Amino acid sequence: MNSNLRNQDSTEDERRCGFMREAIGLSRESVGAGGGPFGAVVVRADDVVGRGQNSVTLLNDPTAHAEIIAIRRACESLGSFHLHGCELFTSCEPCPMCLGAVLWSRLDRVWYANSRADAAAIGFDDSAFYEEFSKPVDERRIPMTRLLRDEARATFEAWQHSTGKTPY
Amino acid sequence: MNSNLRNQDSTEDERRCGFMREAIGLSRESVGAGGGPFGAVVVRADDVVGRGQNSVTLLNDPTAHAEIIAIRRACESLGSFHLHGCELFTSCEPCPMCLGAVLWSRLDRVWYANSRADAAAIGFDDSAFYEEFSKPVDERRIPMTRLLRDEARATFEAWQHSTGKTPY
Numbered sequence: 038m039n040s041n042l043r044n045q046d047s048t049e050d051e052r053r054c055g056f057m058r059e060a061i062g063l064s065r066e067s068v069g070a071g072g073g074p075f076g077a078v079v080v081r082a083d084d085v086v087g088r089g090q091n092s093v094t095l096l097n098d099p100t101a102h103a104e105i106i107a108i109r110r111a112c113e114s115l116g117s118f119h120l121h122g123c124e125l126f127t128s129c130e131p132c133p134m135c136l137g138a139v140l141w142s143r144l145d146r147v148w149y150a151n152s153r154a155d156a157a158a159i160g161f162d163d164s165a166f167y168e169e170f171s172k173p174v175d176e177r178r179i180p181m182t183r184l185l186r187d188e189a190r191a192t193f194e195a196w197q198h199s200t201g202k203t204p205y
Numbered sequence: 206m207n208s209n210l211r212n213q214d215s216t217e218d219e220r221r222c223g224f225m226r227e228a229i230g231l232s233r234e235s236v237g238a239g240g241g242p243f244g245a246v247v248v249r250a251d252d253v254v255g256r257g258q259n260s261v262t263l264l265n266d267p268t269a270h271a272e273i274i275a276i277r278r279a280c281e282s283l284g285s286f287h288l289h290g291c292e293l294f295t296s297c298e299p300c301p302m303c304l305g306a307v308l309w310s311r312l313d314r315v316w317y318a319n320s321r322a323d324a325a326a327i328g329f330d331d332s333a334f335y336e337e338f339s340k341p342v343d344e345r346r347i348p349m350t351r352l353l354r355d356e357a358r359a360t361f362e363a364w365q366h367s368t369g370k371t372p373y
Contacts, residue, residue: 057353064360071371074364094371097286099310100273109266118265128357130349133338134305139347140334141302142267147349150357159361160372166308170301170338179307181298181315185225189296189318192232193327196242203239203262204328 056080056126057148063090063103064128071095074159077103077127079111079120079144086123087111103127104135108142118205119143129156132163133170224248224294225316231258231271232296239263242327245271245295247279247288247312254291255279271295272303276310286373287311297324300331301338 056078063076073091080086089106093099104127111120120142125131129151131139139147157164174181196202224246231244241259248254257274261267272295280286288310293299297319299307307315325332342349364370 054353058356061353061357061360064357065363068360068363068367068370071369073373074360093286093309093373097280097284098277099280099286099288099373100268100277100306105268109268112265112267116265118261118267120267126352128360130342132305132309134302134309136338137300137302137305137334138268140330140337141261141300144347147347148352149349150351150353151361152351152354155354155358155361159365162308166305167338169308170304170335174298179312179315181317183318183320184221184294184316185229185318186320186323188226189229189232190323192229192236192242192244192296193319193323195233196236197327199236201239202236205241205261205267 052083053126053148056085056124057128057150059085059088060103060126060128061150063088067091067103073103075103075127075129077107077125079107079123079125081111081115081120081123086114100134102132102135104131105138108138108144112142121145124148129153130163132156132161133166220251221294221316224253224292225296225318227253227256228271228294228296229318231256235259235271241271243271243295243297245275245293247275247291247293249279249283249288249291254282268302270300270303272299273306276306276312280310289313292316297321298331300324300329301334 060076067090075091077089078085087107087110089103092101124146126148130149153164228244235258243259245257246253255275255278257271259271260269292314294316298317321332
């Protein structure tokens with residue numbers, strides 16, 4: 038490896054660590070403000086386009102995880118429901134809800150610091166929730182039952198034939 | 206089974222089907238308004254406490270699924286970040302993001318009509334996304350890499366020792 042490539046690598050490392058430190062800083066600030074110990078930023082090239090802090094208990098909103106808020110703000114600021122070309126830096130591995138949001142928002146890449154095991158060690162359910170996903174529907178902790186499928190199917194057919202729809 | 210029990214069953218069936226028809230009605234309305242073909246209601250006893258329609262493309266918000274919106278509104282209306290004692294009726298099986306939200310919000314029960322396979326058949330990724338959850342982190346479609354764990358751990362320690370926190 039020549040010294041130019043080494044310099045590029047170290048610049049890229051500094052860039053990444055800078056954004057991760059911003060996410061970690063948001064998580065630290067959040068604890069001080071009475072929120073959950075999680076922070077996240079969405080980055081496009083060299084710009085932060087969305088920031089989030091876990092505000093579940095402050096907002097009475099179980100979906101107000103740092104990543105969800107950062108993704109929503111990034112989409113708002115870019116005027117798009119997709120985040121192609123963007124990266125997420127989050128102070129902790131995304132929980133299943135946030136991993137779902139990462140997939141739907143089509144982010145390019147995720148960087149994380151604490152893991153689901155670290156979160157479990159301080160009393161959060163991320164790791165236990167991941168286990169739910171590999172279980173068959175009828176063995177999950179929250180019962181899920183099918184109802185009125187035939188009536189619901191008509192809406193999917195209407196969607197298929199609708200000309201005004203925006204697929205995503 | 207005596208006739209009283211049969212009557213109770215049929216009243217309970219009618220109750221459930223009524224709420225599911227409201228969720229399906231919201232999904233139908235949503236297609237007409239240019240949104241996604243999904244609707245959901247959160248119910249406590251005999252009252253709808255939150256309604257949602259898929260508004261991803263209308264709001265430029267990839268997290269604006271029917272279930273997420275219904276859960277957020279229910280929490281707002283009940284002034285709580287938990288939905289113990291509530292049921293979710295959704296026109297389609299929750300995607301992984303929404304299943305995560307169901308778990309975090311501690312709903313008692315989920316009723317659904319269309320399945321993830323029905324959603325896949327009209328072009329939605331719910332089923333493919335479920336497969337991502339059973340893969341090891343390094344085999345997923347969106348790369349996830351760990352960074353600065355030691356710096357992030359300090360926030361978790363601060364949370365553990367914080368006296369002003371609201372655990373959830």
